[in-house]
Amino acid sequence: MTAEIRGRTIGYGVKVPWTPLVLTGYLLATLGSLLLAGDRRLRTLGVVPTAGALACSALWRLEFASTWCAVAAVASLLVLGWVGGREPAAGDR
Numbered sequence: 001m002t003a004e005i006r007g008r009t010i011g012y013g014v015k016v017p018w019t020p021l022v023l024t025g026y027l028l029a030t031l032g033s034l035l036l037a038g039d040r041r042l043r044t045l046g047v048v049p050t051a052g053a054l055a056c057s058a059l060w061r062l063e064f065a066s067t068w069c070a071v072a073a074v075a076s077l078l079v080l081g082w083v084g085g086r087e088p089a090a091g092d093r
Helices: 019-035 040-060 067-083
Strands: 002-006 009-013
Touching (some): 019 040, 040 067
16 A cells, blocks of 8 residues: 655555556446446446546546545436335335
């Protein structure tokens, strides 16, 4: 684990071998599966964090460290809107 001062924030890191490859695999597995889903709502749920990941990548360079938390909050609202108004299934009661 490393820590370094980055502007007005502290950046933390873990030495992971082949970081770009690991990060690419992680994003393809988590976001790619949503983007390729047959359900329109799941694809929307994939588009929001994909756009958020791109925005976070740019904003982190400007030292806005909590941007991914904001993306997670928006994605959570999508999930809440998706499941919030449904009646529980017979097996969920």
